[in-house]
Amino acid sequence: MSVTRTSPRRLGLSLAVCLALMGAQSAWSGEIKPYWSSKSSGPRSEAPIDIPPSEWDLNYSRDLGFRGATGNPYVLGFEAISQYDNAALGRNFIPPDTIGAVGKTQYMATTNGSYAVFDKYTGARQQLWKDTDFWTAAGQIGGTNGDTRVMYNASNQRWIAVAFGANTKDLMVAVSNDSNALGGWKSVKFEGYAGFGFGATADYPTLAMDRNAVYIGTNNFAPLTSGGASNYRGTTLNAIPINSLFNASGPSVANMMQFNTPYNGAGSVDRGFALQGVNSNSASGPGKIVAASAFNYDNVAYTINGLSADSASGATQGDVQYLGVAAFTAPGAGRQPADVAANRRIVSTLDERISSSVYEVNGRIYSVQTVDSTADGLDESRIRYTVIDAQTFAVLAQGDIGEAGYDYYQGSLAVNSQGQVVVGYNRSGLDAATGKISFMARAFATNADGSLSQLGGELLLKESLTNDYHNGSGFGLAAVGRQRWGDYSAVSVDPEDELNFYLIGQYAREYNRPEDGHPGGTGGSRWSTWVAQVNVAQMVPEPETYALFLTGVLLLAFVRRRAD
Template identity: 25%
Template sequence: MYNRISKGEKSISILLGLIFLLTLGAVFTLNAGDLKNHYKQSILPTLSSAGEFHHQKQYKQLQIEPFAPGSQYNLPKMFAPQVSGNLIGPVTDAVNYDDNAALNGASVPPDNSGAAGPSHFVLAVNVVIQWYTKDRVQQHSESLNSFFSPNNPQSSLFDPRVIYDQYNQRFVIIMVEEDDGTEISYFHLAVSRTSNPNDGWYFQKINSEVNIGGTDCWSDFPGFAVSNDALYITANMFSYGIFPLFQGTRLWILDKGLYSGGTSTVNVYDPSTEAGLGSQAFTLQPAHMFGTAPANVGTFLFSTGWDDGNGNNDLINIIRIDDPLGQSSAPTFTSQFVNPGEIHDNSAGVPDMPQNGSDTDIDCGDDRAQYAIWRDNSMVGCFTVNPSSGSEAGQATAFWFDVNTSNLSALSISQQGYIDGEDIAPSTYTSYPAVSINQDGDIAISFSASASSIYAGAYYTLHNAGDTPGTVGASNTLHAGVDYYVRTFGGGRNRWGDYSAMSVDPADDLNFWVFNQYAMQRGSAAGGEDGRWATCFGNFGTIETPTFLEANNITSTSMMLHWSGRSAEFRLMQDGVQVYAGSDTFYTASALSPSTSYTFQVYGKASGQTYYSNNNVTLQVTTAPSGSDTNPTEVISSTPTIDAGGGTT
């Protein structure tokens, strides 16, 4: 009834891929004197999980039955955090397997992507878009094909990427459309008209089909980033047909013409060849830029698993893009390699994650580049590896690194580390990481985790700027898995990922928003399988306590209060009763009684939030006696300890 790829056909496909890899270097070699020509990637180029699911669905290689919602359809949308850690407010359930299937058909993996704006959180999965207020009120839920209807998509969209462009205060989303029958490949781009997604969107459809060496190719696993004046989309390019083969990578650079309701100008580049690499880089991940970049620099691209032929086979390649919009002449591409040491067992690859309750492991993907951020001369990236030695050897393990870019001609790794998850459960596997950085240089990392004793869940951790280089804090639970997960549709792979999301809150540039998936209660059985994924998002980090509180002009019936802090809004309490809430840093307390002691407390919160800091600055002041002059003495608080997390409404 269903066409399925036989083991022999799979072997032929892999063999063709290996032959292609062996010959690819000869196609793209430049001058022999360039040492970069000797560098080859050890990673085997394959479709992303979502790309493979979409492709197999076209060829009816998956046993997808009509959707019947299970017992947990329409789960409660908000719940208290299971481990409070430094969470701010509740964790919120978003799209799950059943919601997704009801809107546009069953799909795995979800490809979790989302970003915070000043007052909203926007998320997208395969194949749904939603947005919420920061108070966790859902305002919109729609299938992606419906959302992008102005672009008239002809087949199912997949591989969502959502970012917030803090330079222009806009949400920006891209999706992939591909169809083998008609041989089409498109990016669908949407830009919010303001920082509020309810104010409408502009849309643009971009032809992403590229002919490489005489072969028409479609785009898979897009990377997406923004700088002050440009957008960057990267993709792995595969041939059409039942056995898609990797042909190369490409980069699309767009100006921001769409932001004003016009059309963005699009130019396509081959970064590997432009930068002088001897072979095509597989998965180039662009860095989302923050702040002011070095003069003329647009962004940086990174790729993983490079072998220099001298025993260093885990090199990270970084390509710097200058003059991205060609305002001086044309974009230039400069390649450098940095060496993290032996971090990955290339011969074994990334193993699947075990899970409690099932002998079917969960797919962890491979060691391709996952995510990158640049800020204040640091480029932080992450991906999944299988360490060659140490306590994590043989386990899928999230890896992160920080490259110092202050000397553009000599990039160097300033710190790096694994996220082992051993504080979650023994022998925990971690995968699909994403990173972000706040104004203090704190690095937040989201990841999936699973082990033989736990179900697959969503987690996050933090490297504070003052921490020992290469270390992270405790693993915090966004949502633990609640059941085992098996959903292959007869296709062999128990897909997860392909990525998670982490973004800094632009309202205060201090706390973070994380979006990821966990294994929910089994149900909605089809084809003998009943695994279901669910997604959730949360806010964590520091709501900073104001740093100073003083009283002056103290009379018998009034006083002037002043405070300071980096919070966007403040709450002032007088003897336990709120007397002021707003953005001002001063308040006149009046109608007081003479010779009476009053206790004042000021709390901080981020813009658009309901949740104030747990800690406060407290000041106790006694008014002057009745009929006396103004008390000339200022009463000043001591500097409080700034604490992370929590939050009260």
């Protein structure tokens, strides 16, 4: 296993060139990348064709999980929500849009189709809801079209979830009454994309929080004519004062500010695609947004100025800054060691959008995305991490997590106050012994210069139960249609112990066949989701990087003492 790093010294020269070009690049005009220019009509979730209602499997064995021995950094693992769960509820969709978060005593997971709550210490499931039932109970009649994200706000000890509504131009926000995810929720709905009068979609809503606001970004799509193709129309960033959402009477968007950035072809402003607000515990400074460029192979960052915890009135967007990241192209499909040759490279790795949460800690902003790096000359996807200065947006460090012969995709990360980072991701390849789609993780320490040093080795969290994942056709047949995966994963820090990180990602269950324990099954493969608890205190720095790690720890202690 290898992590290719770019040193801060080499980055300095690259940054000097990038900064010199930045003024011209900020004004650069171009066209949206073709693979982001349109979307199919209707919800993003795509129902498979091989599970008629008469064959939903109501009785299957849930994987109760894994518990590591004392001293093992992989503390606990358990199955969260599976496609079998959702089919039994009549909410069977692809992809799952895997997401989840850890709270005070619980772990909450959501997918397109259902939500679930688990005891975070044992993995025991406490509740499974049909997603429409969850939103109805929270006060939103009419259902949901998915794309849910969920987070836990430790300061307010409450949960928050976002999804788009039955009308796909609408966004719904739900906030729990307290730290118990089973203790009731209240919600609010608003128009996320006014757009056109028909077929508008506030797609791919993101979710982030700092001390002043909650940030929800959307990619906007709408057809030019009724029934026509749904084309990209730009983005919207919704900045909602945090006190408007976390209050006793229920969430409100009365003081929200919406920033609409329309796309009208060449000459449009590039504020990125799949806007990610930066999660931060800092009580001062502007809000920040990071995203992959909508027009070229780079990332962008900018500020949201003038926000307070009570009002977004008068807030403004700062200028877009291109980061000048290492060269990359869009990733191709992921490989797997399928028995059917046609299925050996079909798994969608999505694209280079920053699909998971972005975090600011100790003056640095951390993000990951899936890329095809041009540095290694291989046609394989990699997890690219990027660390930037939170004030200047200068790149401090970046590196690609990957190894020849394998694709790495669907990454996510979280960072604790000590600058310890855990990255979760999928890996797959053609090797029959090790190539099944696997959910894996690595941990890193942040050094004084912002570079990352790996802690311990790579962790295998869950291996798929089949070597040939595909939906839309049966066992032993060639895949039919786009093989959706993801579209995201998540890592979160335990609010009760920041050395514990909880990760959620996707893996493949066994085929829905009688010989695999599913009487009446039609022979299709099924996705599932896996939650893992990792403790970084048990992960020892690699010998060659221990000195850098120790220097970073000492410097952090010095800074904290000066701050006190």
